[in-house]
């Protein structure tokens with residue numbers, strides 16, 4: 236359950252990563268310390284910074300993402316075709332809707348590709364190929380490298396979170412997350428006075444208050460611009476300024492269910508008040524597309540045997556969100 240936290244905790248996950256696939260990881264003092272910090276952060280805020288220095292190699296990723304967004308504004312080359320039921324590609328400013336209000340952001344949306352017919356009717360809305368810009372020529376390769384890096388980082392953090400919940404390290408593998416789905420968004424937020432070519436006010440929200448859908452989100456933020464805000468229990472918006480060499484991590488709706496509400500998928504929003512265009516690369520680590528998600532037994536036991544959530548199918552949750560988030 237979220238508390239009145241005033242800042243987002245910073246966790247050095249290196250000791251966890253070093254021993255993550257070691258059969259004796261549970262006994263390792265370094266792992267235990269990280270697990271303790273993860274548990275506290277997930278209970279109190281649902282958000283934390285994970286120190287991960289290799290992310291700095293991703294600097295080029297930000298430059299390339301900025302460039303790709305810019306090309307789209309000018310040439311509209313990756314447009315989503317609603318007629319073709321296409322959810323992948325470029326989303327214009329104002330096209331994404333949060334609770335009925337258009338968001339002042341633009342994005343290139345990518346999803347793990349599903350083979351045709353793989354999940355029957357459940358998979359149909361998310362079938363199709365990602366649309367990558369053709370320039371720079373290694374754009375696709377760069378993105379794929381980044382996706383596999385984020386998948387690995389997320390898997391390792393989820394092993395720590397599994398222990399934090401009192402389960403076994405592979406709680407989120409196998410049928411729950413052994414073939415994890417993912418979503419990646421390259422997002423651009425125009426500077427405060429230029430959104431949509433007209434003057435903007437403080438009321439223009441880059442991305443309205445929402446929770447994320449899956450297990451764990453890794454946010455790679457632009458340097459120097461503070462725009463992401465996280466809501467605490469008292470209803471105050473707490474800033475999550477960029478910290479070099481870290482991912483901002485947060486819990487999604489599926490982990491809230493799996494943890495039986497011990498961990499919250501915390502509301503957050505983005506307001507870019509700076510005059511500068513802000514870029515963010517958000518990676519969403521999700522359960523298996525067809526995973527039946529229900530509270531873990533160990534978490535139900537910790538909640539006096541009370542099961543707080545109905546079962547959910549991840550793919551259904553995703554499709555319902557994707558289809559209500561956009562103007563059709």
Ligand SMILES: O=C(O)CCC(=O)C(=O)O
Pocket residue numbers: 420422442447454456462463503504505515517
């Ligand atoms: O831009 C950010 O910092 C976060 C974006 C976000 O919350 C999202 O895309 O779900």
Ligand SMILES: [Fe+2]
Pocket residue numbers: 445446447452503
């Ligand atoms: Fe989010």
